[in-house]
Amino acid sequence: MLTFSLVSSQVYNQNGRSGMLSHPNSLVRQKREWTVPPAFIREEEDNSYKNPIAKIHSDLEDTGIVVTYTISGQGVTEPPYGLFVINGKTGDLNITGRVDREKTPMLLLRGHALDKTGAKLEEPIDLPIKIVDINDNFPVFSHEVFAGSVEELSETGTIVIRINATDADEPNNLNSKIAFRIVSQSPSAAFSMDKDTGVVRVAKINLDRETQSSYSLVVEAKDRGGELGGNAATCSLEIKILDVNDNLPVVESSTFEGSIEENRANVEILRIKVFDRDEEFSDNWLANFSFVSGNEGGFFRIVTDTQTNEGVLTVVKVTLPLTCGISSTYI
Known part of the structure; x- marks a missing residue:
C-alpha cells in the first residue's frame, strides 16, 4: 500500500x-x-x-x-x-x-x-x-470617482448609490471581507453609508438644491471587516442634488406699461421679467405665460423667451388703441 x-x-x-x-x-x-x-x-x-x-x-x-x-x-x-x-x-x-x-x-x-x-x-x-491566504491585497473600487444623484427634499433613508469594491484575497475569508465608511463629506452629515453593503443613503432631511447643489465625499473600503491593521483604499463620490419644482415664480413688477404705433402687427411691445430659484433653463424654471383677462379680442400674444425667462408681449391684430396698460395679474 x-x-x-x-x-x-x-x-x-x-x-x-x-x-x-x-x-x-x-x-x-x-x-x-x-x-x-x-x-x-x-x-x-x-x-x-x-x-x-x-x-x-x-x-x-x-x-x-x-x-x-x-x-x-x-x-x-x-x-x-x-x-x-x-x-x-x-x-x-x-x-x-x-x-x-x-x-x-x-x-x-x-x-x-x-x-x-x-x-x-x-x-x-x-x-x-x-x-x-494572507492579507496581501488591498480593496479595489470599481471606479476611482463615483457619481450619484438624489432629488432635493428626499426623505431620510432614500438610497443614493451603491459603492462597489472587491478584494482578491480568499473569498468568504476575513482578509477579503470589506467594510465601508465615509471618511469625509462636504458639507457634512448629509449622507450615511452601510458598512457591509456600501449603500449610501440620505441622512439629512430638507436637502435643498437652491442652497447646496452638490456634495463631495471621500469613501473608504477596508478589508478584515474594517478592523485595525486591515488594508484600506479610498475613492471619491460626487453627489448631485436634483431639482424639484419647489419655488414659485416671482414677477419683477406688479404692473407693466407699453406702447406701439397704430396699425402695426407682430411688433414686440414689452417684456415681463420673472425670477424663479429652481434650476435655470429647466422646466421647473421656465415660466408659462397666459392671459387671465383683457385679451378677449385676441389682439395680443405672449410667449416665453427660453433664454431669459421673460414673457414677450406682441401685437397680432392691428386694430387696437395707441397705448395700453398690462397688469401682471393678467399673466
Whole structure:
C-alpha cells in the first residue's frame, strides 16, 4: 500500500494560524482508496524550513523490494513548475519556492512507487495541498470617482448609490471581507453609508438644491471587516442634488406699461421679467405665460423667451388703441 504522511509538526490551518498536526499520519479509508487530508502551505512565505513537508512510503519496501518514489502534478510536471522535489529513495517531499494563492489556491500532487525498471508497483496516491491566504491585497473600487444623484427634499433613508469594491484575497475569508465608511463629506452629515453593503443613503432631511447643489465625499473600503491593521483604499463620490419644482415664480413688477404705433402687427411691445430659484433653463424654471383677462379680442400674444425667462408681449391684430396698460395679474 502506498501512503503519504505529513511529517512537518507545524502547519497552518484554514484560518492561517499555525498549530500541531492532530494526526501526523492521518489517512482515511474510503471506498477501498486512500485519501489524504490536505496539507497547508502559507502563501508568499518561504516554507522550506518545514522540509520535508510530507513523506511518501510504500509498504512493499518493508518486504525488501527496492522502491523508487516520484511525483507529478501541479508544481512538478504542471505549472507552477519546480515547486516540489522528492527524494526518490526516502520519499521525502520538499518545497523549493513561494506560492501565490491568488494564482494557485490549491495544488494537487500525485505520488508514484516504481520498481528499479521504472514499472509501476502500485496505484498512485493523491496529495492535495491547500495554499493558506494572507492579507496581501488591498480593496479595489470599481471606479476611482463615483457619481450619484438624489432629488432635493428626499426623505431620510432614500438610497443614493451603491459603492462597489472587491478584494482578491480568499473569498468568504476575513482578509477579503470589506467594510465601508465615509471618511469625509462636504458639507457634512448629509449622507450615511452601510458598512457591509456600501449603500449610501440620505441622512439629512430638507436637502435643498437652491442652497447646496452638490456634495463631495471621500469613501473608504477596508478589508478584515474594517478592523485595525486591515488594508484600506479610498475613492471619491460626487453627489448631485436634483431639482424639484419647489419655488414659485416671482414677477419683477406688479404692473407693466407699453406702447406701439397704430396699425402695426407682430411688433414686440414689452417684456415681463420673472425670477424663479429652481434650476435655470429647466422646466421647473421656465415660466408659462397666459392671459387671465383683457385679451378677449385676441389682439395680443405672449410667449416665453427660453433664454431669459421673460414673457414677450406682441401685437397680432392691428386694430387696437395707441397705448395700453398690462397688469401682471393678467399673466
